[in-house]
Amino acid sequence: MSIRVGEAAEAPSFAVASKELLKNDQLRRNVRNATGIIRGKRANVVGETPDWQQLRDAGHAIKEHTLRHLGDYLARFEENCIRAGGKVHWARDADEANAISIELIHRYTPDGKRAEVIKVKSMTTDEIGMNKALVTAGITPYETDLADLIVQLGDDKPSHIVVPALHRNRMEIRELFMRTMKLDELGTSPEDIAGAARVYLREKFLRVPIAISGANFAVAETGSVCVVESEGNGRMCVSLPRVLISVVGIEKIIPTFQDLEVFLQLLSRSATGERMNPYNSIWTGVVPGDGPREFHVILLDNGRTKVLADSASSETLDCIRCGACLNACPVYRQTGGHAYGSIYAGPIGAILTPQLQSMEHSTSLPYASSLCGACYEVCPVKINIPEILIHLREKIVDGQDHHGGMGTDFAEKAGMKVAAWAMSDAANLSTVRAAGRLAQIPFARNGVIHSLPGMLGQWTNTRDMPAIPAESFRQWWARRRQNVVPGGTK
Amino acid sequence: MILYEANGPTISTVSARNGRLFARCVAIHWSLRISLFITCYNDVLFPKTGQAVVTVLERLGHTVEFRPTQTCCGQMHYNSGYHMDALPLMEKFLEDFHDAEVICIPSASCVSTIRDHYPVMAEKSGSKDLIRQVNEILPRVFEFSELLIDKLGVEDTGAYFPHVVTLHCSCHSLRSLGVGDKPERLLRNVKGLTFVPLEDYDQCCGFGGTFAVKNAEVSSAMAADKVKCILNTKAEVCAALDNSCLMQIGGTLGRDHAVTCTMHLAEILASTQSANGGTLA
Numbered sequence: 001m002s003i004r005v006g007e008a009a010e011a012p013s014f015a016v017a018s019k020e021l022l023k024n025d026q027l028r029r030n031v032r033n034a035t036g037i038i039r040g041k042r043a044n045v046v047g048e049t050p051d052w053q054q055l056r057d058a059g060h061a062i063k064e065h066t067l068r069h070l071g072d073y074l075a076r077f078e079e080n081c082i083r084a085g086g087k088v089h090w091a092r093d094a095d096e097a098n099a100i101s102i103e104l105i106h107r108y109t110p111d112g113k114r115a116e117v118i119k120v121k122s123m124t125t126d127e128i129g130m131n132k133a134l135v136t137a138g139i140t141p142y143e144t145d146l147a148d149l150i151v152q153l154g155d156d157k158p159s160h161i162v163v164p165a166l167h168r169n170r171m172e173i174r175e176l177f178m179r180t181m182k183l184d185e186l187g188t189s190p191e192d193i194a195g196a197a198r199v200y201l202r203e204k205f206l207r208v209p210i211a212i213s214g215a216n217f218a219v220a221e222t223g224s225v226c227v228v229e230s231e232g233n234g235r236m237c238v239s240l241p242r243v244l245i246s247v248v249g250i251e252k253i254i255p256t257f258q259d260l261e262v263f264l265q266l267l268s269r270s271a272t273g274e275r276m277n278p279y280n281s282i283w284t285g286v287v288p289g290d291g292p293r294e295f296h297v298i299l300l301d302n303g304r305t306k307v308l309a310d311s312a313s314s315e316t317l318d319c320i321r322c323g324a325c326l327n328a329c330p331v332y333r334q335t336g337g338h339a340y341g342s343i344y345a346g347p348i349g350a351i352l353t354p355q356l357q358s359m360e361h362s363t364s365l366p367y368a369s370s371l372c373g374a375c376y377e378v379c380p381v382k383i384n385i386p387e388i389l390i391h392l393r394e395k396i397v398d399g400q401d402h403h404g405g406m407g408t409d410f411a412e413k414a415g416m417k418v419a420a421w422a423m424s425d426a427a428n429l430s431t432v433r434a435a436g437r438l439a440q441i442p443f444a445r446n447g448v449i450h451s452l453p454g455m456l457g458q459w460t461n462t463r464d465m466p467a468i469p470a471e472s473f474r475q476w477w478a479r480r481r482q483n484v485v486p487g488g489t490k
Numbered sequence: 491m492i493l494y495e496a497n498g499p500t501i502s503t504v505s506a507r508n509g510r511l512f513a514r515c516v517a518i519h520w521s522l523r524i525s526l527f528i529t530c531y532n533d534v535l536f537p538k539t540g541q542a543v544v545t546v547l548e549r550l551g552h553t554v555e556f557r558p559t560q561t562c563c564g565q566m567h568y569n570s571g572y573h574m575d576a577l578p579l580m581e582k583f584l585e586d587f588h589d590a591e592v593i594c595i596p597s598a599s600c601v602s603t604i605r606d607h608y609p610v611m612a613e614k615s616g617s618k619d620l621i622r623q624v625n626e627i628l629p630r631v632f633e634f635s636e637l638l639i640d641k642l643g644v645e646d647t648g649a650y651f652p653h654v655v656t657l658h659c660s661c662h663s664l665r666s667l668g669v670g671d672k673p674e675r676l677l678r679n680v681k682g683l684t685f686v687p688l689e690d691y692d693q694c695c696g697f698g699g700t701f702a703v704k705n706a707e708v709s710s711a712m713a714a715d716k717v718k719c720i721l722n723t724k725a726e727v728c729a730a731l732d733n734s735c736l737m738q739i740g741g742t743l744g745r746d747h748a749v750t751c752t753m754h755l756a757e758i759l760a761s762t763q764s765a766n767g768g769t770l771a
Contacts, residue, residue, distance in 0.1 A: 019707050330694045334711045368705060370698025370712070371569060372661035387610070393571030412700070416567060420575040423530060423562035424582070433534050448744060458706035463713065463741030466535055473528045473537035477556045 011341025041273025
């Protein structure tokens with residue numbers, strides 16, 4: 001089985017990638033600006049929802065319940081989807097899902113016609129690297145979400161779960177459209193630029209007979225699939241073509257139609273700061289005379305059952321891909337999404353990517369966080385991301401010990417061992433402190449250290465460090481006790 | 491401030507100043523024996539904070555004890571994934587403080603380790619005894635500002651500090667402990683002090699323990715944002731409940747040769763007209 005998350009396995013470590021991205025002032029301004037706007041909008045619509053915390057609790061509870069009975073609900077979904085006229089396929093990994101899609105597209109492409117598909121924005125198809133697989137198989141995919149189109153035309157990578165082209169500003173997009181759509185003139189207003197995309201996309205909507213979507217939710221009770229979006233491109237894709245293929249991660253299942261009441265409130269407010277998404281498309285199988293004639297669902301595992309197996313971190317699968325944790329994350333806002341080397345960026349990416357694919361390919365991600373907890377605070381389904389980050393760090397540390405992995409982390413491991421010894425006994429702590437006092441002599445000036453060698457140099461490159469003062473607290477306390485008259489403070 | 495020391499309840503009458511309104515609040519409490527968990531990095535790097543905590547609590551009529559066997563809560567090891575090394579430190583803390591009446595900790599992140607992660611560690615260890623010990627100790631663990639307001643019912647500590655002060659709300663104090671505006675209330679009741687709110691007060695300073703070294707560039711960029719907001723306030727002092735954040739903020743301010751300095755909340759509250767006349771750190 002080959003479980004992969006985009007091209008995350010080949011990506012450089014977070015520390016390496018972020019160092020480069022921090023030099024890109026334009027990108028950082030774009031990211032800061034865009035996340036700031038969405039955060040403000042989210043705060044407003046969450047603030048006006050008096051039962052927001054209860055909604056979060058409900059969302060978490062429904063997801064946890066579903067995951068505990070996932071096998072049952074998946075079977076129920078399959079049964080009800082087939083009953084409504086849909087066809088259900090099961091894919092263990094990215095390759096299987098892509099192979100099924102390619103076979104279906106070739107099957108339904110009219111003889112003599114070029115194989116083409118229009119696509120609704122879908123993180124899951126990005127995860128399995130579908131576009132690349134389709135192109136290799138001679139199929140042309142057209143992304144129809146404006147931001148995904150920008151990413152596709154620019155041969156770029158998405159940097160945000162909800163707004164994948166957030167790292168691009170308007171002028172960069174205008175230049176890209178003029179170049180790739182071969183336009184001689186294009187205005188500079190948002191309307192002008194969106195208008196160009198509209199003309200470009202409408203022709204595809206009307207011509208291409210096959211569409212591919214992901215799913216925000218799949219309802220077990222009815223076999224329905226739900227996609228929410230803001231541009232209407234999704235509605236076009238799920239209603240105009242003759243064939244619709246939906247790639248659905250198995251964690252997207254919810255038990256009942258009524259559960260959408262909770263999730264549609266949580267998702268839109270968290271993702272885009274809207275009370276409701278402009279387009280909420282829910283379809284059930286096929287309906288004669290309306291919409292696609294053929295409807296296929298591909299239920300995808302690609303590492304999800306592996307995530308489910310670890311109870312300390314399985315709530316990662318509760319995620320509804322709203323992106324609120326990205327916007328809230330002070331680390332993400334400095335670097336943007338590309339630093340995470342995965343289509344899943346930000347805090348959720350830092351826990352999802354290492355769990356889906358093999359941990360050894362993403363050992364830097366669980367450390368790409370100051371554990372500030374802003375992600376947990378905004379998460380609409382209450383995923384305790386900081387706790388899971390720590391859990392994954394533990395797995396990495398244990399793995400290293402198991403494999404005797406030394407390399408770059410030897411200094412850290414040695415430091416941790418020394419610290420553990422120092423803290424095991426107050427006398428040891430005093431010894432290490434005394435050693436530190438001696439060691440700092442060449443570096444300390446007037447109680448401040450401006451430069452240190454080795455790993456600690458990473459600190460002093462940009463920040464001063466206080467020198468260890470002559471008297472520790474416990475020395476002060478001992479001295480004070482000696483001076484205190486009997487009967488006084490003890 | 492009048493204090494009546496007795497074997498029974500102590501009555502302290504504290505005059506609290508709130509804007510132009512003068513309110514007198516009477517807090518009835520027992521004179522407590524408060525055990526100070528100084529924390530390892532405060533012990534070694536920031537002893538003044540511990541001294542300030544002792545000063546404030548004794549001034550309020552309580553007895554402070556320091557158990558010399560104490561070392562570290564295990565936060566660094568736990569947060570970095572070295573859970574096998576963190577566990578003995580939790581056991582040590584539980585042993586060192588098992589019979590302490592009230593435990594005061596001048597570090598929100600260490601309190602958060604104890605409150606949020608000790609139960610997880612105990613549960614994972616499978617030891618019923620550890621789970622019981624953690625459950626028993628948690629109600630007695632207080633962060634410094636929590637202790638003053640929630641346990642001692644004091645908002646005016648009788649401090650004097652004639653300076654402009656802003657407050658960085660550390661992530662753990664805000665999101666794990668939920669201290670809310672407690673530290674701000676304590677500061678606003680300090681005589682002579684001018685409080686200026688901090689823009690983006692709830693944004694992480696970028697310290698994050700080993701994160702500050704492992705991802706030093708991102709960490710420094712976060713600190714630069716924080717420092718920009720602090721300098722915009724024109725405050726003389728940036729206060730916080732965590733010296734770890736203040737080391738990050740102060741280290742960046744120092745490198746930029748800024749005049750603004752950093753002080754733990756306790757050090758501001760320890761300052762009185764008679765003691766040190768409110769001198770800066």
